Amino acid sequence: MKTLILTTAALALSAGFALADTVRMGTEGAYPPYNFINDKGEVDGYERELGDELCKRAGLTCEWVTNDWDSIIPNLVSGNYDTIIAGMSITEERDQVIDFTQNYIPPADSAYAALTADADLKGVIAAQTGTIQADYVAESGATLAEFATLDDTLAAVKSGEADAVFADLDALAASVNESGGALVWAGEPVSLGGGVGMGLRESDKELRAKFDAVITEMKADGTINTLITKWFGPEAKTY
Amino acid sequence: MMDACADPSALSGLGWLLCYLSTGKHLLFYASFGTVLLLLAVTAPVALGFGFMGALAARARLWPVRVIGRAYTAMVRGVPDIIFFLFVPIALDQGFEYVRHRVKCPDWTEPVRQGSDFVVCQAAKLPLSTSPQIWHEVYGFALAVLAFAVVFGAFAANVLAGAMQAVPRAQLETAEAYGMTPRQVTRRILIPQMWIFALPGLSNLWMILIKATPLLFLLGVEDVVYWARELGSAKTQAYSYPHPDWRLWYFLALLLFYLGMTKISEAVLGRLTARLARGQATMAGEAMRKAAA
CATH class of the missing domain: 3.40.190.10 (Periplasmic binding protein-like II)
Incomplete structure (x- = not known):
């Protein structure tokens, strides 16, 4: 049985090797x-x-x-x-x-989403780690709160941990439009990146x-x- | 999937929930519990093996072996787990690929390190980039087991070395008086008697190992915590089953799972302690002897 499994494994590996692309x-x-x-x-x-x-x-x-x-x-x-x-x-x-x-x-716009349209964009801003938006927030003078995923940044805004989230407008759009007014756009969109x-x-x-x-x-x-x-x-x- | 679930937006109430809980994604979530259990089942014996070798090496009479055994425990115990989990699999993976590269592509002239790139020939990739995804997952899992075993093996080695020291000297002396060689003393007296001393330490390690399984995700294995996060996060209309942030419920389910695992482990370890104490030169063994007499 063991040899059978090993042979199948070897076959599977070598068979895959034929298609190089x-x-x-x-x-x-x-x-x-x-x-x-x-x-x-x-x-x-x-x-x-x-x-x-x-x-x-x-x-x-x-x-x-x-x-x-x-x-x-x-x-x-x-x-x-x-x-x-x-x-x-x-x-x-x-x-x-x-x-x-x-x-x-x-090159697309990035935007702020927050609980109110007049949210403090120089306060605590949530952004995903290692994104151009995180770099932008760090340079904008606001306090940057970094999170591992986009969903975590949204959760931070909803829980009040951050004043606003800054991300690609297209990625935020669905969450804002479907929130029933709970999440709104804040400030002006910013064009970032190439x-x-x-x-x-x-x-x-x-x-x-x-x-x-x-x-x-x-x-x-x-x-x-x-x-x-x-x-x-x-x-x-x-x- | 069931036909009834073909159009989720038309469903409501219990029907929606049943369909939701049986999506392909949820099935992957349920399967990931199996991954975690498999990891525990494979890692525990392998780590114990590493620990056993480490403990014997630390007690060896040849000094190079002793140095290796002690260096292993000291080094691994001193380095934070998370660094080890990030370092060991990447180092092992690149090490394996480098060796295969040397063997399979001897006429390759370009350097393996090009700036930040690690480049080996196609035939040396492990697994080959053409092999199906399942092999990549098996390989990742195997690296994870190895990383867990190296880390937990070092702790186990220390526990076992301590347990070997704790076996009463009189027991070993008696065996020597019967004319047993040092090897026989180790195999027939020391090892069978040390387990009862090792068990409290080993049971601690087992509990820590259970709780450490979410580290799997660091190694790219999609475990229960990854799926709970992924499934629980708020879903927009882009998904078939939109819902708000439900992570609390998913993590609650994980909490129950881990508590259940702890409870079962405690019961099993309790029985094992009683079994190992029988006939031993310890207080628990003595109490058992008196109760039976």
């Missing part, structure tokens, strides 16, 4: 509508649909993997997966460690070129715009 797509799975785990327990959202289409057009077999946001870059560079497709904005700082494709979501791109290891130039080419193609034929409108609503910025 599997790309492991790393995402967070906690940032709807960019990416989230749906009720079937699968990765879903704008990036899932986009990623599957990119892989199809580039002729790659893709496998989805979820990873904590905190350690998403370290796990990419140590090779646990091959791409980050997790609503990650292209910034100078990140670009020093990993490489980005061109953006697949145009758009959302796919992150890859710096040593992986070839794969980056492949994805870049397909993104250009999808931008040209308008499929990306259709996807953005589908997931982010008609007001979202398109190409």
Whole structure:
């Protein structure tokens, strides 16, 4: 019995080896509508649909993997997966460690959400750790309260622990619109970052070129715009 | 899934709840309890093995072996668990991949470390990036077991070394007087008698191990705490079953699970103590002898 299991294991491993083009797509799975785990327990959202289409057009077999946001870059560079497709904005700082494709979501607005529209935006502001919004809050003179997930930042505002939450407008929109007035927008939206791109290891130039080419193609034929409108609503910025 | 659950937005009350509790995501949550139990079942004996080796090594007559045994316990006990859990699996993983890289791709000329990237050839990846997700999970789980075993093994080694010191010298002397070799004394007298002294310390370790299982998520294994957080967090209309923040209820369920585990463990450990005390040269063993006589 034991040898049987071992042989099957060996077969499974060697059989997989024949198709060399599997790309492991790393995402967070906690940032709807960019990416989230749906009720079937699968990765879903704008990036899932986009990623599957990119892989199809580039002729790659893709496998989805979820990873904590905190350690998403370290796990990419140590090779646990091959791409980050997790609503990650292209910034100078990140670009020093990993490489980005061109953006697949145009630079979008970030916004404050709070219990009242006149919330103190120089008070305690909740943001997700390691995001461009967290950096912005730290520099804005407000007190930054960092949380591991977007959901935790929202919970902090609802419990009164933070005065407001600062995050991507598109990610906050559903929570604000469905709160029945409990959560409202505060202050003006701020435009941050260079758009959302796919992150890859710096040593992986070839794969980056492949994805870049397909993104250009999808931008040209308008499929990306259709996807953005589908997931982010008609007001979202398109190409 | 059941046909009745095809359109969740049309459901209400109990029907909604039943469908909600049987989504694919919830099934993964239920399965993760199995993951935790499996981790406990595999880790405990492996850690005990590490501890046993460590304790014997710390008592060895050859000094290099003794130094290794003592260094192991001192080092692991001195470093915070969380650092160990982050360090051991990454170091092991990169170590394995580096060795495989050397063996399988001898003609590879590029350096393995390129800036912050750790690059090995495709054939050396562990598991291969082409292998199904399940193997990646099994591999991650195995690394987790190893990390837990190294950490808890060091504590167990100290407990067992102490227990070996606690066996009455008179017992060992008697065995020597019968002409047993040091090896025989260790195997026939020392080891069978030390368990009763080790048990209080080991039972503490077991309890700590039960509570330490949420650290699994640090290692990328999706455990009960991960799913409770994920399922409990507020859900918007993007999901089929929108609901407000229900984390309190999910964590309450986890609380019951962990309390239940503690209760069962206490009952089992109590019986084990009674069983091991029988016929021992300890106060509990003596009391049992008198009660029976």
